[in-house]
Amino acid sequence: MIRRVWPLVVAAVSLGIDAYVLAGVLPRIADSLAATVGAIGLGVTAFTGAYAVAGPLLSGPLTAVSTRRGLLVALGVFNAGNLATALAPDLWVFLGSRVVSGTGAGVLTAVATAAAAGMVAPRERGRAMALVTFGLSAGTVAGVPAGMLVGEQAGWRWTMGLVVAVGVVSMLALAVRSRPMPPVGGGDGRTLSSIAVPQVAGGVALAFLFGLGSLGLYTYLLPMAAERGMADWGFAFVWAWGIGGVAGSALAGGPIDAVGSHRLLPLVAGLLLASFTILALLDGPAVWLVAVALWGACGWSGVPALQDALTRSRPERTTSIVAFQMAAMYLGAAVGAALGSALLGAGVSAGRLPAWAAACGVAALLLALLVVRPRRRPRTG
Incomplete structure (x- = not known):
């Protein structure tokens, strides 16, 4: 392949x-x-x-x-x-x-x-x-x-x-x-009409939340580490996030095809929330290395899982759906970076940003469950 x-x-x-x-x-x-x-x-x-x-x-x-x-x-x-x-x-x-x-x-x-x-x-x-x-x-x-x-x-x-x-x-x-x-x-x-499908609209909103929480928070990884007393580990965390992302995206395809994105997507969203929660509550280089790697893996593996969930039953619209999804994700990243800057400007310490990302993660998990929820077939007869 x-x-x-x-x-x-x-x-x-x-x-x-x-x-x-x-x-x-x-x-x-x-x-x-x-x-x-x-x-x-x-x-x-x-x-x-x-x-x-x-x-x-x-x-x-x-x-x-x-x-x-x-x-x-x-x-x-x-x-x-x-x-x-x-x-x-x-x-x-x-x-x-x-x-x-x-x-x-x-x-x-x-x-x-x-x-x-x-x-x-x-x-x-x-x-x-x-x-x-x-x-x-x-x-x-x-x-x-x-x-x-x-x-x-x-x-x-x-x-x-x-x-x-x-x-x-x-x-x-x-x-x-x-x-x-x-x-x-x-x-x-039909490109623009794709977004009118409720599941697709929810998936695009979920992509925005993934970008907002995951990529947006990544912008502040170094100041977060410094604020929590781990400045010397900053670049190690950057590499942990990156290696986790590469591994997550490389390995996600098999489980998507084997067990289905409808099962994998909520799991990815839940683990992403768990990584943010760990970063918000716990300190220590070892714990952070694991949590940051998990964050990177979930952030990137969620991309193909969401793509499959939205397009497998409508392959003729894959191009337009993926276009909306990726646009939303990158817009979410830009908004997340701007929101982080605003929070820091308002006096929130960089070390508290994972807690804000965790709040975003809760919303993402709930939306993921809605996106993969089986659609009811209309009754006949």
């Missing part, structure tokens, strides 16, 4: 790097473009906003004729935006390039996930979608530190060059792939 979907996994790796790599080189970009760190940070907002809008609106039209063409166009836009970022002479070109890159990324995530699901037998659907999520998590975990190292040695522009290089490799792999790619749907005018 991996031979069929590996170009899509490589594309996901480039997305994973790009979504977070700027956080590690913001001061260098600010110095280079004679701007403030806050202004450069708007690039993350520009990327996320474009991602959220483009995925649901453009995925269907771009794949209406050909899945391969839609993927190549999305990758081309994504790579062009990142190349423009690497060459940006000033703040405004930089921000505009992040909009372009986010547009390509939003389409690419949805189409790549739907294409991976369509390239395998139904019994392997969960594993195929989990592989794309594995690419996202692996890009974040391995690519971001590599990008920071490149930025320190050669400059931030070469960091973006790394993202472009990975994206070009994926584009070439798709271009030379001889096997036809399955149609992924979404070009029949």
Whole structure:
């Protein structure tokens, strides 16, 4: 199976790097473009906003004729935006390039996930979608530190060059792939109507909560550790979160196909809540290493589990549903980061942020139970 979907996994790796790599080189970009760190940070907002809008609106039209063409166009836009970022002479070109890159990324995530699901037998659907999520998590975990190292040695522009290089490799792999790619749907005018299905709407809301609590809290992992007297362990926690995320996304596919996402999704949400609760109530490096790894594993494994729960019974809408789900997740991450900043500004200590995330986790668990609840069939006769 991996031979069929590996170009899509490589594309996901480039997305994973790009979504977070700027956080590690913001001061260098600010110095280079004679701007403030806050202004450069708007690039993350520009990327996320474009991602959220483009995925649901453009995925269907771009794949209406050909899945391969839609993927190549999305990758081309994504790579062009990142190349423009690497060459940006000033703040405004930089921000505009992040909009372009986010547009390509939003389409690419949805189409790549739907294409991976369509390239395998139904019994392997969960594993195929989990592989794309594995690419996202692996890009974040391995690519971001590599990008920071490149930025320190050669400059931030070469960091973006790394993202472009990975994206070009994926584009070439798709271009030379001889096997036809399955149609992924979404070009029949029903893209926006997908969100009107109650289970899908609930799943999109759940994706927002996952982003809000999991990815939003990750922004403050280092200050959280410092506040609780474990500053020296900060980067160990970052790696524990990342390794947990890679492992969770890599291993989630098998259980999804074996026992069903309707069973796995509430379990993932419950374990995510447990990890936040442990971080809120207990101290100590050993306990935190385990809890942070569990947090990363659940945060990333929840992505394919939710995708499968929402799309297995409606595969023709996989592209549009995944587009809404991923847009909601990244919007939740942005809102979570902003909410964390507001809480810290209001006097809440960083060490108390896991308690706030746990409250979000309770809501996520309840919503997960509603999303997977069997739908009642209308009585006949």
